[in-house]
Amino acid sequence: MSYWQNPEQNLGTIKAGSAKKIVFKGLDTIPNIKSIDPYCGCTAVDFNKETKELIISYSNSLIPAQVQGSQVINKKIDITYEDDTKETLSINAIRIR
Numbered sequence: 001m002s003y004w005q006n007p008e009q010n011l012g013t014i015k016a017g018s019a020k021k022i023v024f025k026g027l028d029t030i031p032n033i034k035s036i037d038p039y040c041g042c043t044a045v046d047f048n049k050e051t052k053e054l055i056i057s058y059s060n061s062l063i064p065a066q067v068q069g070s071q072v073i074n075k076k077i078d079i080t081y082e083d084d085t086k087e088t089l090s091i092n093a094i095r096i097r
Contacts, residue, residue, distance in 0.1 A: 002087060003030040011093035016063045024089055026052030032082040039076045063097055071095045
């Protein structure tokens with residue numbers, strides 16, 4: 001069971017180099033959060049305890065020159081609750097030039 005309304009978000013097709021803001025909305029039953037750990041330095045996190053919203057700022061860099069065509073993006077954020085249970089949220093997209 002997830003404590004989030006939307007534990008996986010698909011951004012569809014996004015343009016490389018354009019920063020994105022993604023909001024995960026927590027359910028009323030969400031326990032206290034011990035830690036929030038993104039897998040990548042390109043994602044910054046901010047949790048609002050009052051609104052129970054986890055706001056992700058994704059820097060979305062340019063596609064490296066050696067990569068041809070589009071690039072599949074799959075970002076993960078680990079949530080650890082105070083009882084030491086864990087949950088992983090995910091963001092998916094296809095990045096184009």
